[in-house]
Amino acid sequence: MATTGFTLSPTSTLFLTVFLAVLTLTVCLQVPLYNSQDQRSLGWTTYHETSSVQPEWTETGPSGGRRYQICRFANGGRQNNWLRTTWIDAKQANRVAVEIDFSMRECVDIPGAVSCKETFDLYYYETDSDNADQNWPPWSSPPYNKVDRIAADGRFTHDTEVINTKTRHFGPITRNGFYLAFQDQGSCLAILKLKVYYLACQEITMNFAYFPKTPAGPKSTALVQVTGDCIDFSQPIGPENPVYQCQSDGTWTLIDGSCACSPGYEATSDRACQACFAGEYKVNIGNSACKACPAQSYSLSQASAQCLCTEGYYRANKDPVSDPCTAPPSEPTGVRATVSESSVVTLFWNRPHNTGGRIDIFYRIECELCHGDQCQPCSYTVQYSPTQYGLTSSSVNISRLDSYTEYRFKVYAENGVSRLSGIESYATVNATTSSAVPSTVRAVRVTAETENTIELQWLVPEFPNGEILEYEIRYHPQAASVEGSKYQVSKPSNTGTQNAIVSQLEPGTDYSFEIRARTEAGFGVYSYPTTAKTSGGTSVPIEAIAGSIAAVVIILILAILIIFIIMSRRRKGYELRDTSTVYTNGEVLLPPSNKGKTYIDPHTYEDLNLAVKEFAKEISATYVKIEEVIGGGEFGDVCRGMLKMPRREPKIVAVKTLKPGASLKDRNDFLTEASIMGQFDDPNVIRLEGVITKSRPVLIVIEYMENGSLDRFLRNNDGKFTVIQLVGMLRGIACGMRYLSEMNYVHRDLAARNILINHRLVCKVADFGLSRIKEEGAYETKGGKIPIRWTAPEAIAYKKFTSASDVWSYGIVMWEVMSYGERPYWNWSNRDVIKSVEKGYRLPPPMDCPQALHQLMLDTWQKDRINRPTFLNIVNTLDRLIRNPSTLKNIIKARPYNPLDPSTPDMTQFRSVAEWLESIKMGRYINAFAEAGYLKLDDVVRLMLHDLPRIGITLVGHQKKIMNSIQALRTQMGKDNVIPVLV
Template identity: 50%
Template sequence: CRPGFFKASPHSQSCSKCPPHSYTNEEASTSCVCEKDYFRRESDPPTMACTRPPSAPRNAISNVNETSVFLEWIPPADTGGRKDVSYYIACKKCISHAGVCEECGGQVRYLPRQIGLKNTSVMMVDLLAHTNYTFEIEAVNGVSSLSPGIRQYVSVNVTTNQAAPSPVTIVKKGKIAKNSISLSWQEPDRPNGIILEYEIKYFEKDQETSYTIIKSKETTITAEGLKPASVYVFQIRARTAAGYGVFSRRFEFETTPVFAASSDESQIPIIAVSVTVGVILLAVVIGFLLSGSCCECGCGRASSLCAVAHPSLIWRCGYSKAKQDPEEEKMHFHNGHIKLPGVRTYIDPHTYEDPNQAVHEFAKEIEASCITIERVIGAGEFGEVCSGRLKLPGKRELPVAIKTLKVGYTEKQRRDFLGEASIMGQFDHPNIIHLEGVVTKSKPVMIVTEYMENGSLDTFLKKNDGQFTVIQLVGMLRGIAAGMKYLSDMGYVHRDLAARNILINSNLVCKVSDFGLSRVLEDDPEAAYTTRGGKIPIRWTAPEAIAFRKFTSASDVWSYGIVMWEVVSYGERPYWEMTNQDVIKAVEEGYRLPSPMDCPAALYQLMLDCWQKDRNSRPKFEEIVNMLDKLIRNPSSLKTLVNASSRVSNLLSDHGPLGSGAYRSVGEWLEAIKMGRYTELFMENGYSSMDAVAQVTLEDLRRLGVTLVGHQKKIMNSLQEMKVQLINGMVPL
């Protein structure tokens, strides 16, 4: 064979040309040499082209859910000429202030795997809370190991959120008696935040249906009232603001048996105790006789003596929990579970006679000198909203948002302004806006919160129309639902849940905000709720809240369904330009918002569940969070979209197609929505009347050649708006 050709075997009939990216400069070659930066595996046949490692994966995005991260990416543009492409995930844990990163180690789990991934997504679990991570996604193929070149990867930086603590693993027994067992334990390896309390569950072995729970803020407890010579099983779990961790494994301890005391020495402690008790009782009686009317004159120095002599006066003198350990609460369960309060109960600050007391109880006072105001970012009802920095002694500097109270305020305005801080200060959850503190002892009066870089969710979505994957949108919705579950568990009803009242940070973490509104139903023409912050549009409000002022967590669930619609439609206005009265009428008649364009069927069904007329039929926020978690864990369940032809409510079938009353011609309609360039296209393809246009689907638009997503949305939304108006009799048939 001449140069440029080869014969792999003497039995070959003819010479073969060197395959792509290979060559030979010699005659009678049995194989060809690969070009520079191209390689051939030993198992590759000589007739196969030389190949190279793939380029880096593209457009990697992340979704953070507490201490798990879901990564998704697009395959590399250049596969190197091979089909055996797989992916490898490198994980690094970074210390932000030092700029130092280290390997994550074996505690991180990868689902389905870290090496040899064939699909373009992976989930990392068991990460640390409040930690910066860098994930490097590298594409590899059969010749990657042969290349000495630089690794080709795409990196993603994320910060994990707060999460429930890991299990308690080390429990030690202390003093054990015939009727009690003392225990101590170590804090979980990964507390993932500040441990608020521990929950200790124990029961007699083989009697699991009848158990006792003790709550303690310390890492030691004593279980009392136990049976002698009996084995008891103990399990412990910790709670942070993010909720309870899982229970520890079972630890078994046995009480001592009963022994009868026989020696005289054994009686000495009993005699000593008896004498002591006698002396105390004698002192109490003498003290009572000397103090005369101590109980009549209130809670003076002799109150404790009064309490002994007159137990009924204990409550009057403020001894509401005599002999009760403030650090420890005990609950008993028998043949069933009683729901324990996992979080504190919300306290309405308006129940305080002095609103200043509520502010100081729930909000930390900050020295004005610790705050640096940098720029004005907006205007609130009470004054300017600024961004700035907060530097507290001994702590690192934080970016913050600062609401200020304008000069010349009245006492009522000050009270209303600080009322939001009294509410916000009671909440501690990664999906609720965090209150840093207030400034009330100097002017201007300020409320200081964490800074959310991307601002309000509705504005952010409009600016980034179509820029996120479905998984990212579901991650945003999951965060909002988790925050609302927390509020619901605390007994707080938000009443004004809307995308404009959700803030979003640079990691796409959504946080519920706006807790400072008063809500009074007034007889205005649009039947809107008037608040100190303006009118709350009816379109976010549940029917029973409009009709009967019945605000509950169930009405918040209705509002959450509207927020879902806003998120999936990238900030569209619910019910478009319909008036509030028309919205009330349509909803009362059973009309519900149609599915947004390209909406997964599972998400739209959840929206419809939230919009059940019977509020008892709506899902709870806990169920919503669980459902969204399942969708995130199984992304393929989001691939089924709502059929474009069924996006319109079935109520349309009762009214027939659009008539000519909306627009006199197709051209007039397209010109009105600034899409006149497509008039000729519609006419040429048989859409010459508005009746015909009414049946257009998204697939039809694509077939016609309307390829720009923004134009597709504008046309479909216009058609949808006309159909909604038709339902409400706004367009003549």
């Protein structure tokens, strides 16, 4: 046999062999099914349609090198010679590869060969068992399936043989095995070697995940998706295990995710994790190395995720586990007190000698009133400046103390772990107040003016600090200096309001008045100056009076015109409101113009692409620039981008992407949602900007809603909105659903998570993945998941959805909005929800919910769907409530705990302050309560409203929610007799 090309040295050949073996291991795996060189005798079946003196298919050659050859042709006529292999077990193959070594003699080298050919055909026949014989299956196509016609690249003459190697693939394989067959139609051919195998992605461990051997897919374009298993002592990075794809060439490609070593374990390679040794730790999932325990901490066992603090040392909740453990500080040093003439005590101190290894040192002050050895807490009226708790400076002023009284002050030094240790470090100092002068008089005002007198009125000092003996009034013309002031004394009256008349004043003059009180201790501080002008003085010219009158007349005329315009617009506004879609942010939206327009189900189109083309606008991919990923959807990522259309202003949009490798069904569902949205045009329904289907990836472009989903937005802004604002949000949702209902459309998955909200608090209905058209008034599902907590009873029981079932879901959305994103039916199971609703149970009113809104919720939850309001009724009802805000002032009071009603909270079930805060969705304040020292529920029930800002709770809605819950705690713990009820 002739050879061509180049030669390799033995060393190079060995290197290349090893390299190719490694490459095959890492790239793909050939799983053998049949190899003719492994056979001592082939024993294949032959068939010849006509008899001839020419030779037939003949098996020749030594053992391990057996071949079949034929040289059968005719000077005329047709040849049909078949050669079939033995039955080949397909094993796990989806697609089979056939590698054939053969030689072919040139026809011109055969004397007298008129009908000679230089090709042959390859066929296969699938069957579950070895059941073929000489006569079955018939030697024809079909039943044999043709793979390809194979031609020789190199042909030989009578003296030199040339070997051709051809590889062909076929599939998908649907039976247990198959036969291969070769059809010769008149050639001089030898089948030298037959190798049959299939490609598979080899078993690998990569990125700490194990993937089993996986056969390649049934087609050349098929991808087989495989979910890996994290190796021992590792876990997925993210919510799910990593996913790889086995490609048709037998190579792996990563789609998403990977694994990493679990907390307490470090990576030794990319395929193994080992436990941290004692004295080490690793806190996070990842492949970083274990670290030695920080100072004052230890770990006694292997695989520690964090180190424990040694005795006497602690770690605050907000401290990273990588920080050393620390201790509480020692007491402040150098504590001293000074007392002013006005009985203001100023405390000074120095930092503790030992800060416990922390820098977050702060101080608090406790005041005690002492009589001999008996001390009691100071009155709540004592004032601390800048504050009593959380001091970072080393001094404080204490005022509003009693005169001639002995006080004891404790200065506590604390840091982030003081509350955890239970150790109190403080120093004490005593101080005795002197006589205190009265505080400033309050609310000075002028009640009457004449040419020579001014009558003044004021309130007594808030802290008289003794009996008021008299009031001193200091006054002078504003044009003069205070040194020229005159004084007048006024005797106090027995009422809280004091009056005095200052006489002998100049007419038409501006005066400044200041007042102070006097007790036996002396005068207090003057009040802030109050100005007044006596009547009379220089006459005004007639021309000036006339000019003033004319100006007043002009102003009155303008005022009348403005009032007329406002009333006209208001009257027009009321007309618009009767039919508009609405306006909760000052914006009037016109009613939908969808009369006569009906929703068309895209599934009625034989070709979904036609529905997309009809209902959705195709956008060039060059017009859209994706800027960042903002979330994930059912079919892929959701991104924020910029849409720049020709001759239009650029606008921010949201872009939904179809993930790579998505199935045909996913792509159709993805485009179905676009063809649904494209039919809607309403201010309260999410607007489709267009689609991109002519390039990859496929994109859906919709309007951008800055605040995202309504449920998450409400949870992040708990307590920040007024009732009117919440009702405005509900009205927007109802208007969108009214429009969809008029389009003969059922949503099926109406929930706060599927409502989007923009920066103007306009709500829009979105997510049409579960939506379908109504057929004869109802839609019956064909399977799939049902959102039980939002779905009407008849839809759950009979899987029939109507606009009335959407109304039920809208009532649940109302409850979500008024409870700021609370989960409907809390942590109940779906089975408990279904049973309770069937027995007549309905969700109770959320906290601070107006009775009118809860009644509307109950109307939407009528068992008989005929009795439920329509969306048009709901919009009209909400309009009446918005126009008459007084109807929303009747708030339903929270119900007391009832053991038979699982919707009322049992406050006594909580074992910690953290559990209690989580139950009322105030978990964000857990650290604040702990740092302020409120570690037990017995401490919490003593909290007053004015204590909450000190803890860090400044939002009025959050304060109200927490105080209402504290009141429930007091009631159930029997503490009402010791804690006053707060209003």
